[in-house]
Amino acid sequence: MTEFLQLDLPPLLAALLAGGVCGLLGSFLVLRREALLGDAITHAVLPGIVLGFAVSGARSGLPVLLGAGLAAMLAAWLIGQLRTRARMEGGAATGIVFTGFFALGLVLLEVTGARSVDLDVDCVLFGQMETLLWPEATGLSSLIDPVALAALPHGLWLLLGVAALAGLTVAALWRPLKLLCFDADYAAALGLPVRRLEAALNLLVAAAAVAAFEAVGSILVVALLVAPAAAMRLLTRRYLRQVLGGAALGSGVAVLGYVLAGPLPMALGGVTVNAAGSIGVLAGLMVAGAALVRRARLSRRCAPAPG
Amino acid sequence: MILSHNTLIVMLGCALLGVAAGAVGCFALLRGRALMADAMGHAALPGVVGAAIVSALMGWDPRALPPLLLGGTVAGGLGLWAVQGLSATRIIRQDTAIAVVLASFYALGVVGLSVVQVLPGVAQAGLSHFILGQAATMRAEDAWAAGALALFCVLAVLALFPRLTALCFDAEFAALQGLRVAWVDAALLGLILLVCVAGLPAVGLVLVVALLVLPAATARLLNRRLPGMFATACAVGGASGLLGAMISAGHEGWPTGAAVVLVGVAFFVSALLVRGR
Numbered sequence: 001m002t003e004f005l006q007l008d009l010p011p012l013l014a015a016l017l018a019g020g021v022c023g024l025l026g027s028f029l030v031l032r033r034e035a036l037l038g039d040a041i042t043h044a045v046l047p048g049i050v051l052g053f054a055v056s057g058a059r060s061g062l063p064v065l066l067g068a069g070l071a072a073m074l075a076a077w078l079i080g081q082l083r084t085r086a087r088m089e090g091g092a093a094t095g096i097v098f099t100g101f102f103a104l105g106l107v108l109l110e111v112t113g114a115r116s117v118d119l120d121v122d123c124v125l126f127g128q129m130e131t132l133l134w135p136e137a138t139g140l141s142s143l144i145d146p147v148a149l150a151a152l153p154h155g156l157w158l159l160l161g162v163a164a165l166a167g168l169t170v171a172a173l174w175r176p177l178k179l180l181c182f183d184a185d186y187a188a189a190l191g192l193p194v195r196r197l198e199a200a201l202n203l204l205v206a207a208a209a210v211a212a213f214e215a216v217g218s219i220l221v222v223a224l225l226v227a228p229a230a231a232m233r234l235l236t237r238r239y240l241r242q243v244l245g246g247a248a249l250g251s252g253v254a255v256l257g258y259v260l261a262g263p264l265p266m267a268l269g270g271v272t273v274n275a276a277g278s279i280g281v282l283a284g285l286m287v288a289g290a291a292l293v294r295r296a297r298l299s300r301r302c303a304p305a306p307g
Numbered sequence: 308m309i310l311s312h313n314t315l316i317v318m319l320g321c322a323l324l325g326v327a328a329g330a331v332g333c334f335a336l337l338r339g340r341a342l343m344a345d346a347m348g349h350a351a352l353p354g355v356v357g358a359a360i361v362s363a364l365m366g367w368d369p370r371a372l373p374p375l376l377l378g379g380t381v382a383g384g385l386g387l388w389a390v391q392g393l394s395a396t397r398i399i400r401q402d403t404a405i406a407v408v409l410a411s412f413y414a415l416g417v418v419g420l421s422v423v424q425v426l427p428g429v430a431q432a433g434l435s436h437f438i439l440g441q442a443a444t445m446r447a448e449d450a451w452a453a454g455a456l457a458l459f460c461v462l463a464v465l466a467l468f469p470r471l472t473a474l475c476f477d478a479e480f481a482a483l484q485g486l487r488v489a490w491v492d493a494a495l496l497g498l499i500l501l502v503c504v505a506g507l508p509a510v511g512l513v514l515v516v517a518l519l520v521l522p523a524a525t526a527r528l529l530n531r532r533l534p535g536m537f538a539t540a541c542a543v544g545g546a547s548g549l550l551g552a553m554i555s556a557g558h559e560g561w562p563t564g565a566a567v568v569l570v571g572v573a574f575f576v577s578a579l580l581v582r583g584r
Contacts, residue, residue: 035403036342086528086579091342091402092520096575099517103568106439110560121562125438126417219349219513220417223410230407233398261418274421280414287407288389291396 005137008263010153011129011215011275015254017159018212019279021166022224023250025205027243030229031181036091037076040098041202042209042221044075046105046124049210053119054112058154065158065210072206073199075101102218127217127276129258132156155214162211166204170243173197178239215254216276224250227283231290249286257282313447318552320450320457321442321509321567324502325518325548327457329540330464331502332523333533334495337475342405343387343496344519348503348512349409350386351379352416355437355507356423363426370433372452372508379437379504386412387496413512439562440511442552449508456505460498461541467494472533509552514564521571522547528578547571 029038048071052064075097082093109121122128132153134142142148170177179187180197188194205225212221228249232242257279265272335341358378362369386408393404420434436444464471473481474491482488499519506515522544523536530536551567558566 030403033400033402035400035406039345039402039406039409086582088524089336089339089341091339092336092524095341095345095516095520096524096572099514099520099568100572103514103517103565103572106562106565107569110558121439125435126421220410220414222406223414226403226406226410230393230399230403234396271422271425273418277414277417277419277421280411281418284407284411284414287393287399287411291393291399294396294398 002137002139005139005142006134009137010132010134010156011258011262012255013156014129014132014159014215015258015275015279016251017156017163018208018215018221019224019228019250019252019254020247021159021163021208021250022212022221023228024166024170024243024247025201025208026225026227026229026250027232027246028177028181028201029205029225030233031242032184035226035230036094037079037202038205038225039222040075040079040094041072041205042213042218042225043098044101045071045206045209045213046102046218047071047108048105049213050105050108050112050119054108061154061158065207068206068210069203071101072202072209076199076202123214124218126274127213127215127220129215129275130262132214155211159211159215162204162207166208169200169204173200177201181239216279220276220280223280223283224254227287228253231287234287234290234294253282253286254279314556316447317442317445317450317509317556318549320445320454321552321563322545322549323454323461324457324506324509325522325544325546325551325567326541327460327464327502327544328506328515328518328548329522329526329542329544330461330537331495331498332519332521332544333526333537333540334464334471334475335499335519336523336527338492338495340495340499341516341520341523342402343390344499344503345516346386346390346405346409346412347383347500348507348515349416350389350412351383351504351507352413352437352512353419354378354380354382354385356416356419356434357382359434360419360423360426372449375437376452376456376504376507379507380500382412383500383504387500436511437507438511438513440507440509440514440555440564440567442509442555442563443559445508453505453508456501460502460505463494463498467491468537471495476533509548509563510567511562511564514568517564517568517571518544518547521568521575525571525575525578528575528582543571543574547574 029035045068048067049064052067056063078097079093082088134152136148136151176192184194209221229246232245236242258275261275261278262272355375355378358374359369362374389408390404393399394401470491473486478488503515506518510518522540525543526536526539530539547567547570550570555561555563555566
């Protein structure tokens with residue numbers, strides 16, 4: 001039990017929270033046809049993360065979040081500028097901005113000497129879920145011991161904070177967000193602050209990207225953002241099911257992915273694999289499965305009448 | 308700066324890659340296929356890893372590039388097929404499909420890399436360089452292999468130039484004139500795939516899409532007509548590849564992909580400023 005608390009509980013919690021918050025926000029991205037922007041934001045936050053880390057030395061603290069938020073806003077603004085001023089097509093503009101930011105982030109990683117045990121290229125590419133540990137856990141009693149709890153990895157607290165913020169925001173803005181997803185023009189005509197809602201969503205996605213970054217790395221955050229939402233889109237047309245289902249699927253696939261990557265192989269005496277990768281593969285399979293389920297449903301509906 | 312023979316070959320290979328990326332990128336941009344390069348590049352990773360495992364099991368040199376490129380091409384092709392398949396549901400938009408495919412295939416590659424770590428004989432360090440590119444550790448024979456693939460792409464684009472032009476500017480009219488639009492579209496996607504795969508060792512899969520988009524976008528800003536745009540894109544692409552490789556060869560810690568992209572961004576921004584006047 002102690003070993004479980006020390007080694008497995010933190011990554012499991014990270015998976016649960018990261019998957020949940022990304023799955024939740026991802027539904028809005030997918031409904032608004034902005035999966036691409038989600039991809040872009042997760043890459044574009046890298047220079048912000050690196051600078052925040054260089055300034056504060058902490059991989060999951062306020063400077064990193066601030067840096068990421070600023071980077072995300074700057075990237076979104078630049079994409080807009082390229083589309084309007086340079087008349088560039090959306091995909092190309094997005095591609096240029098997010099790769100440019102990501103490249104800058106990689107160079108900054110090198111130049112600021114941020115390359116260390118705590119933040120290096122491997123962390124960016126593969127995540128470091130396996131490094132989340134809770135050595136202070138001594139038994140079940142640690143779960144209610146404030147001293148031990150305070151020693152949980154900072155990344156978990158950040159995830160918890162961002163998840164709470166995202167959950168509260170979505171709950172508070174339920175109706176406006178729904179309108180924004182389905183008829184932005186009507187929402188604007190009603191007087192809703194569409195631009196500000198979009199900005200709020202983008203910032204939440206950036207925060208989620210930073211919080212989940214430690215668990216699954218920059219590139220695989222995209223999997224958690226887009227795949228659960230895409231799978232739900234294939235399975236339902238109801239908004240509530242889409243949004244809540246996305247969060248649930250995100251948590252589920254992340255937890256299952258972690259278990260299949262580490263604890264299960266170890267119990268069976270096999271070789272462990274990278275947890276973030278395992279989650280990403282599972283997420284993809286989930287979407288494929290949802291597509292097949294949908295095809296089966298459709299063909300049942302359209303099946304010719306007997307006789 | 309004294310350049311060794313090896314470095315010179317690698318730089319030339321990167322320059323040639325840049326030219327190919329500029330050439331293919333022109334049509335990719337015009338046809339709105341730029342982001343497929345992102346999907347195919349990321350999707351290639353599990354193929355590269357799988358090919359390395361097969362090479363090691365067969366007793367070949369797992370670092371030899373041609374089998375790795377072949378594996379990457381197969382996997383990238385599967386990624387393309389997956390994107391088309393998901394988009395065909397009509398519920399999932401193409402960019403959502405691209406995001407799902409790129410992340411999940413990449414994830415498979417990451418899983419493969421972690422497995423490969425425990426297999427003797429497979430130089431895992433060499434494989435992770437495919438993610439961000441590393442000209443500094445490329446060997447001359449790698450540059451030859453990638454360079455040959457890039458050269459093939461340039462020649463293919465030149466051979467298909469009139470058809471690609473027709474495809475991009477008025478596919479319907481061209482179809483009426485007898486152009487097999489589906490074939491030319493497929494050929495373009497195939498060329499995008501090949502350029503991405505050729506770019507893996509030098510520039511890496513994450514940033515190869517930028518190499519396809521940036522020179523073409525820069526050229527678009529500076530040229531009104533396609534022949535001029537094409538020539539500019541090839542020139543800018545080649546220069547980006549060359550300069551990026553030079554910078555990265557000089558700084559061991561700088562991934563080549565990052566250096567090439569930043570050079571490309573510099574060209575792009577310059578073009579923006581020039582046009583602004």
